[in-house]
Amino acid sequence: MLLKDKFFRVEGTDVQDAAHAVFHVTLLADCDCYRGHFPGKPVSPGVCNIEMIKECAELLTGKDLLLAAVKQCRLTAVATPAVCPQLDVTVTAEGTGDGYTVTALIADSGKSYMEFKGTLILNQ
Amino acid sequence: MLYEGEAIKTLIPQRDPIMMVDKVWSAEGDTAVTGLTVTDRNYFLEDGLVAEPGLIEHIAQSASAFAGHRARVAGQEAPIGYIGEVKKFRLYRRPAVGEELRTVITMGTEVNGITLVRGEVRSNDELLAETQMKIFCE
Secondary structure, rough: OOOOOEEEEEEEEEEEOOOEEEEEEEEEEOOOHHOOOOOOOOOOOOOHHHHHHHHHHHHHHOEEEEEEEEEEEOOOOOOOOOOOOEEEEEEEEEEEOOOEEEEEEEEEOOOOEEEEEEEEEEEO | OEEEHHHHHHOOOOOOOOOOOOOOOOOEEOOOEEEEOOOOOOOOOEEOOOOOHHHHHHHHHHHHEEEEEEEHOOOOOOOOOEEEEEEEEEEEOEEEEEEEEEEEEEEEEEEEEEEEEEEEEEEOEEEEEEEEEEEEEE
16 A cells, blocks of 8 residues: 555544444554645545545555545645544445445544545456 | 746655655646656665655645745745645556656636646656545645
8 A cells, every 4th residue: 555654644534334334543643645745735636535535445444445436525624743643534335246336535523624435446 | 848847846755754746847727747757765675666745735835835936936926835635536547766756737717816727747758647636735
C-alpha cells in the first residue's frame, strides 16, 4: 500500500460485517508529503485522503483494488495532522462481481472531512 | 511552451516531493494544456505505475498552474487552491515511468470563489483518466 504507515496508521478497526467497517486512524505529521503540501503550512492532500479510503477498502475486502471511478467525492473541510490527528474512516463496500461500490466517510467527533462514492475494481 | 521545470514554482504552491506538473504547454481562453513526465521519483508511484490519486492530483495541480498563470498575467499573486469536490472521475490506465502525460484543462466560470474544472489526461493521444472537480481558492 502506498500510504499506510506513511500518511496514516490504523489504530483499530470495528468490523460490522464483510461489507461495513470503521477504521480508527492517526494522520502521521512526519509524512514527507507535508514538505511540499505546503512548505511551512501542512495540509493533508485531498487525494491522499482518497487513497486512504481506497486502502481501508482493501483492508476490509482483503483485495488489491483500483479506483476505477469516483461518482462524487466531497471535501467538506480542510484536514491537517494538527487539526484532526485522529480520524474515523467509515467504509461500506458492496460487491459487484468484478469489484465493489464503495461509500466512505472521513470524520472525527467534530466534523466530516470527506464524503466518497465510487467504484473500486479488482487489480489484476 | 509557456513554463517548464523551476518556472512552474511561480504558478503553484506545491513543492517536492509532491509536485505533479512540470510543463505548461499553452493557456488560451478557458483551456490550458499541461504536462508531466513520470519519473521513478514520482510520489504516487506503485509497482512502476502512477496510482489513481496521483492522476487526480496532476489534474488539480494543472488547474492550479492555469489559475496561477492567469493571476500572473493579471499582475496578481498565484492563489492557493483546494479541491472541493471530485466528480465523474474515470480511470482507463495508469501511466508508467517514462510516459509523458499531456493534460487538457477546461476552466469554468468562478462563482463565489469556486471554479468548475474539467481535466483529461492523455499519453500519446490515449485517454488515461478524466475528471471534473470543483476548486476553491483562498
